[in-house]
Amino acid sequence: xxxxxxxxxxxxxxxxxxxxxxxxxxxxxxxxxxxxxxxxxxxxxxxxxxxxxxxxxxxxxxxxxxxxxxxxxxxxxxxxxxxxxxxxxxxxxxxxxxxxxxxxxxxxxxxxxxxxxxxxxxxxxxxxxxxxxxxxxxxxxxxxxxxxxxxxxxxxxxxxxxxxxxxxxxxxxxxxxxxxxxxxxxxxxxxxxxxxxxxxxxxxxxxxxxxxxxxxxxxxxxxxxxxxxxxxxxxxxxxxxxxxxxxxxxxxxxxxxxxxxxxxxxxxxxxxxxxxxxxxxxxxxxxxxxxxxxxxxxxxxxxxxxxxxxxxxxxxxxxxxxxxxxxxxxxxxxxxxxxxxxxxxxxxxxxxxxxxxxxxxxxxxxxxxxxxxxxxxxxxxxxxxxxxxxxxxxxxxxxxxxxxxxxxxxxxxxxxxxxxxxxxxxxxxxxxxxxxxxx
Amino acid sequence: xxxxxxxxxxxxxxxxxxxxxxxxxxxxxxxxxxxxxxxxxxxxxxxxxxxxxxxxxxxxxxxxxxxxxxxxxxxxxxxxxxxxxxxxxxxxxxxxxxxxxxxxxxxxxxxxxxxxxxxxxxxxxxxxxxxxxxxxxxxxxxxxxxxxxxxxxxxxxxxxxxxxxxxxxxxxxxxxxxxxxxxxxxxxxxxxxxxxxxxxxxxxxxxxxxxxxxxxxxxxxxxxxxxxxxxxxxxxxxxxxxxxxxxxxxxxxxxxxxxxxxxxxxxxxxxxxxxxxxxxxxxxxxxxxxxxxxxxxxxxxxxxxxxxxxxxxxxxxxxxxxxxxxxxxxxxxxxxxxxxxxxxxxxxxxxxxxxxxxxxxxxxxxxxxxxxxxxxxxxxxxxxxxxxxxxxxxxxxxxxxxxxxxxxxxxxxxxxxxxxxxxxxxxxxxxxxxxxxxx
Numbered sequence: 049x050x051x052x053x054x055x056x057x058x059x060x061x062x063x064x065x066x067x068x069x070x071x072x073x074x075x076x077x078x079x080x081x082x083x084x085x086x087x088x089x090x091x092x093x094x095x096x097x098x099x100x101x102x103x104x105x106x107x108x109x110x111x112x113x114x115x116x117x118x119x120x121x122x123x124x125x126x127x128x129x130x131x132x133x134x135x136x137x138x139x140x141x142x143x144x145x146x147x148x149x150x151x152x153x154x155x156x157x158x159x160x161x162x163x164x165x166x167x168x169x170x171x172x173x174x175x176x177x178x179x180x181x182x183x184x185x186x187x188x189x190x191x192x193x194x195x196x197x198x199x200x201x202x203x204x205x206x207x208x209x210x211x212x213x214x215x216x217x218x219x220x221x222x223x224x225x226x227x228x229x230x231x232x233x234x235x236x237x238x239x240x241x242x243x244x245x246x247x248x249x250x251x252x253x254x255x256x257x258x259x260x261x262x263x264x265x266x267x268x269x270x271x272x273x274x275x276x277x278x279x280x281x282x283x284x285x286x287x288x289x290x291x292x293x294x295x296x297x298x299x300x301x302x303x304x305x306x307x308x309x310x311x312x313x314x315x316x317x318x319x320x321x322x323x324x325x326x327x328x329x330x331x332x333x334x335x336x337x338x339x340x341x342x343x344x345x346x347x348x349x350x351x352x353x354x355x356x357x358x359x360x361x362x363x364x365x366x367x368x369x370x371x372x373x374x375x376x377x378x379x380x381x382x383x384x385x386x387x388x389x390x391x392x393x394x395x396x397x398x399x400x401x402x403x404x405x406x407x408x409x410x411x412x413x414x415x416x417x418x419x420x421x422x423x424x425x426x427x428x429x430x431x432x433x434x435x436x437x438x439x440x441x442x443x444x445x446x447x448x449x450x451x452x453x454x455x456x457x458x459x460x461x462x463x464x465x466x467x468x469x470x471x472x473x474x475x476x477x478x479x480x481x482x483x484x485x486x487x
Numbered sequence: 488x489x490x491x492x493x494x495x496x497x498x499x500x501x502x503x504x505x506x507x508x509x510x511x512x513x514x515x516x517x518x519x520x521x522x523x524x525x526x527x528x529x530x531x532x533x534x535x536x537x538x539x540x541x542x543x544x545x546x547x548x549x550x551x552x553x554x555x556x557x558x559x560x561x562x563x564x565x566x567x568x569x570x571x572x573x574x575x576x577x578x579x580x581x582x583x584x585x586x587x588x589x590x591x592x593x594x595x596x597x598x599x600x601x602x603x604x605x606x607x608x609x610x611x612x613x614x615x616x617x618x619x620x621x622x623x624x625x626x627x628x629x630x631x632x633x634x635x636x637x638x639x640x641x642x643x644x645x646x647x648x649x650x651x652x653x654x655x656x657x658x659x660x661x662x663x664x665x666x667x668x669x670x671x672x673x674x675x676x677x678x679x680x681x682x683x684x685x686x687x688x689x690x691x692x693x694x695x696x697x698x699x700x701x702x703x704x705x706x707x708x709x710x711x712x713x714x715x716x717x718x719x720x721x722x723x724x725x726x727x728x729x730x731x732x733x734x735x736x737x738x739x740x741x742x743x744x745x746x747x748x749x750x751x752x753x754x755x756x757x758x759x760x761x762x763x764x765x766x767x768x769x770x771x772x773x774x775x776x777x778x779x780x781x782x783x784x785x786x787x788x789x790x791x792x793x794x795x796x797x798x799x800x801x802x803x804x805x806x807x808x809x810x811x812x813x814x815x816x817x818x819x820x821x822x823x824x825x826x827x828x829x830x831x832x833x834x835x836x837x838x839x840x841x842x843x844x845x846x847x848x849x850x851x852x853x854x855x856x857x858x859x860x861x862x863x864x865x866x867x868x869x870x871x872x873x874x875x876x877x878x879x880x881x882x883x884x885x886x887x888x889x890x891x892x893x894x895x896x897x898x899x900x901x902x903x904x905x906x907x908x909x910x911x912x913x914x915x916x917x918x919x920x921x922x923x924x925x926x
Contacts, residue, residue: 052712262499263495276488325707
């Protein structure tokens with residue numbers, strides 16, 4: 049209730065949301081609430097538990113994102129998105145982890161006890177670009193659709209990679225020694241976790257699509273199946289240690305076309321607006337809790353570690369985007385421009401996923417330093433990057449989204465071309481992009 | 488998920504729901520599930536806890552009922568509804584309680600230890616007509632609007648009376664002796680509990696109406712306020728030991744006009760369909776749990792007690808309706824016909840409210856008998872009365888609902904008459920029904 053009223057307040061004022069992203073305002077409300085609780089109780093306010101976050105707050109947001117994913121755009125750019133999400137994330141994790149280890153070892157700042165594995169573990173969580181933070185900032189700045197889907201798609205799909213790496217390094221930490229075979233097995237896990245989530249999502253998506261065929265006489269409970277099956281796909285996937293985010297996104301994408309055709313207009317509106325409402329509430333709660341949880345007794349500060357992490361996050365991401373795009377542009381028909389690359393690198397906002405993961409680390413002497421650093425990185429990316437990205441987009445004259453809706457003629461022609469191309473591919477006997485899209 | 492799929496199954500078959508009410512089918516599914524659990528675990532399946540029922544399952548149903556209450560019809564018949572709900576319920580409770588005490592005392596069936604207060608306590612819960620059961624049966628039989636609102640309105644408003652009586656007798660049971668003053672204080676409680684709930688509901692309804700005025704720029708969270716404020720009114724009211732049902736109904740009724748005018752068309756659709764979905768899910772769960780909870784180890788059977796209770800419930804209700812209507816008809820312009828009276832008496836279905844209350848009784852030797860009897864009464868009313876009421880309505884040729892929507896001319900004329908009558912009342916200086924409706 050408090051969060052919703054706060055949100056209402058911002059929007060009513062009209063001028064503030066134009067400058068400061070809502071996420072920043074909500075974090076500030078959270079800081080305020082946390083401060084009040086701390087002042088009154090003389091104890092740290094409750095922290096957003098990882099369970100509450102992963103089981104209750106994250107799924108609605110990802111479901112909403114998946115259900116309203118611009119399918120055409122997403123699949124046309126799937127190659128590039130995967131390129132960034134898999135290779136880019138690996139690059140960031142290894143780069144940040146290794147250089148942080150170097151920083152800890154080199155200087156006289158008493159961080160010598162932090163092992164390489166701890167640094168890599170920290171790297172894997174701090175490299176996780178957060179879909180919630182990205183969505184909340186990019187929704188307002190209206191960059192062109194392709195740039196938007198690249199940043200947002202990466203933030204959705206890198207979950208599989210970061211979670212696998214995080215669990216991998218965590219299990220390595222508990223082993224007495226790590227052999228080459230363990231590393232290889234870890235590498236295979238990517239494929240299992242990612243594709244496994246995909247399969248679970250596809251299965252539940254198809255079952256949901258089938259179920260909604262039979263709701264004609266019980267229209268009132270039709271939307272329920274959309275929510276139930278997609279949540280079930282998430283839970284099943286998490287239970288099997290697969291990527292829940294991949295599962296729920298796949299489930300939503302695969303059921304959407306069928307559900308929309310099967311259920312009534314009113315049910316469609318209910319699904320659409322309820323999803324929007326639900327994800328908006330979850331997002332609000334996440335940012336408020338981020339603020340509240342910042343007020344803590346557990347902080348441990350180290351200038352070199354914190355500033356090195358901040359710098360390395362920016363540095364490795366920028367370098368990674370530059371290198372990966374240089375390779376990728378050779379294969380793309382419409383290359384990603386330099387300005388777009390800058391926004392991709394700069395738009396790598398961190399959020400509640402890192403925050404929840406850092407609390408899950410097994411206790412070791414420097415865990416408190418990791419927590420503090422994570423909070424600083426999140427606040428820096430959300431506040432500084434989130435607030436300056438809009439002026440930067442304007443300054444760089446990044447291509448914006450077209451406002452005009454597609455004309456009937458445009459739609460007919462693009463449909464015709466789609467069918468034509470998939471027909472040609474069929475005749476030629478080549479199962480390419482258009483064949484699969486048609487399928 | 489199971490419940491929703493079961494529901495889908497009934498409706499798909501098409502012919503079963505025309506004969507058997509959905510509530511019966513759901514109870515049967517519950518019995519089946521309970522039987523399977525019992526067979527597999529060799530222990531009683533989980534019982535629907537009173538907390539889960541009163542805090543999670545009941546509010547959505549009552550909110551839905553309140554939000555879609557036909558306001559005009561309800562307020563035109565408010566006098567008669569209150570007459571039935573307050574005097575009728577008192578009559579039933581005292582009648583059933585006293586005669587059951589007689590039955591226990593008279594016969595050689597070893598029930599002598601059941602005190603008068605215990606009988607009255609049992610009477611207060613077994614007399615509670617259940618809005619959920621009434622709604623689920625009457626929605627399908629399409630009797631005329633006036634008869635519908637009389638039965639349904641009574642089932643909604645008798646909550647305040649039964650809960651007060653229940654708590655009163657419960658506190659009397661714990662006192663060493665009961666003085667005349669205690670009885671008087673108990674009498675005053677009605678007014679406090681009923682009017683208190685009304686005030687709480689009105690307060691939150693007004694706050695909600697005001698809040699939705701400011702949602703123009705945050706349309707997406709507008710429906711949330713409807714749910715939050717009405718639930719808050721329910722919780723606040725229950726916390727203060729007032730009637731939560733009164734509060735949430737009042738809240739919904741008082742906010743509805745304003746909310747509908749304040750929020751967008753899509754938000755209205757979302758509110759409407761989400762409420763319908765939510766209450767339908769709650770109702771389904773309640774009936775399934777009723778079935779599941781019937782499979783128990785705690786049953787205690789006594790032919791005389793069970794059959795006496797069943798007979799007395801029917802007898803006192805029928806007598807009460809006859810007597811009360813005879814008095815009321817002198818004051819009404821369009822009297823309640825004899826056929827309508829029969830349906831009112833016959834439509835007094837019991838449901839999950841009795842069931843939850845009976846488990847809350849403090850342990851005493853014959854509590855298990857009370858539980859068994861309550862379940863029998865619920866199953867009898869839902870199955871036998873619920874299934875025969877439709878043929879009876881047809882046999883008695885009870886006036887049905889008009890199917891045609893109101894014409895524009897009808898609407899204009901009824902509006903004109905409303906304004907005219909309230910104008911006349913204003914000039915005459917008499918604050919009557921029309922003045923208040925206009926207000």
